[in-house]
Amino acid sequence: MKFLSEYRDPQLVEQYLNELHKVTTQPWTIMEICGGQTHSLVKNGILDLLPQKIRMVHGPGCPVCVTPLNLIDKAVYLAEEKGVILCSFGDMIRVPGSQKSLLEAKANGADVRILYSPLEAVKLAQENPTKEVVFFAVGFETTAPANALSVVYAQRLGLKNYSILASHVLVPPAMEAIMNDDEARIQSFLAAGHVCTIMGLAEYYPLVEKHKVPMVVTGFEPIDLLQGILMTVKQLEKGEAKLENQYSRVVKAEGNPAAQKTIEQVFKIADREWRGIGTIPNSGWEVRDELAEFDANQKFTVNIIKVPECPDCIAGLVLKGIKKPYECSQFGKKCNPEKPLGAPMVSSEGACAAYYHFKNVGEMEMAEA
């Protein structure tokens, strides 16, 4: 496939690795923010090919993982008690709530549907005028235009039976929180390519300036990641801290203005609770007051009790890059993709799931020792 296969070329991978081994003289810690990048690094075996001095730490860029327990319980309640057609992305359906996941609610008879796009949920609302359709709209900046568009289309079509349960989180406030966490000790970042496709580069310059950390906006294919890491290491070795863009075939400095306008039209900035991390000020979006009829939070009264997290799960430490998945006492034991204790074991972007599927636990422990 064009723009995909050529970024997986083994020969070029080797050339990038050779250059990386040549330029790396000191130990460096680099965090890739996005869970998609985590999976690509682990799945393609890149972590094992990097110079030993480079330590990749996996960031919180998995929206499914950071969606609060309470909101999952709310979605389950809407599906079971309010009789709505509850739709979301596949991963979200499988994340455990305090009692059950949406998938378990579906098995018990609730109308829960896995969709590829929120725009399909709008069509579903059109086709089912007597039913309420709620889309559980999770995501980072990348997914916000699609979720916002679903509201715009529903409004234009005059639909009264469509709303979204929004759990939108933003990358820059999370980066700021990580930099302010003394335990995290991150020296540089691979910024998330598709988030920047929407938002552009402007909001990252102040972070680079304030914390003096190199940052490279990076794509998702093996060669993208290796080039991003190489650009980062070159800065670290020279003692520089700049914002660079490896993923220029897709990311423009200004981002996508049409997408930003649509987001602005539907969402406003709000404080957000991040599962495992806590509340970060101004770190998310919620539906604007004037569009309250499309906001499931405002449309339905939900009385549920807030329940504490499973004490055995260290998801918060994994999401902040403080612990590796296999350092959890339950990893691969009580917690596995079939029966996950926490969200990072569920999502196709969660670090725990990536290590479970693609890494040998024995090897991991030995490598670390």
Next chain:
Amino acid sequence: MCLAIPGKIKSIELQYDGRVRMAKVVFGGIVKEASLDMVPDAQIGDYVLVHVGVAISIVDEEEAQKTFQYLSEIGEIDELVESCQL
């Protein structure tokens, strides 16, 4: 979640209220629909990056080459720097 895949626009038609440009996008043989609202300039034949049913960027063919030229370019720059230092 932020997974987005480049595909080629095969055809464009109007949907929803008749105002939304929806494209049929081909991904190595698989065809999916995507809204073109976020990429108003996209035309048939363009490669667009699609995320959950919405095209979010037109892939820039010229910029796409840079990743392949990067290593030889930094090699040339390093040589230049070294020769200046000699």
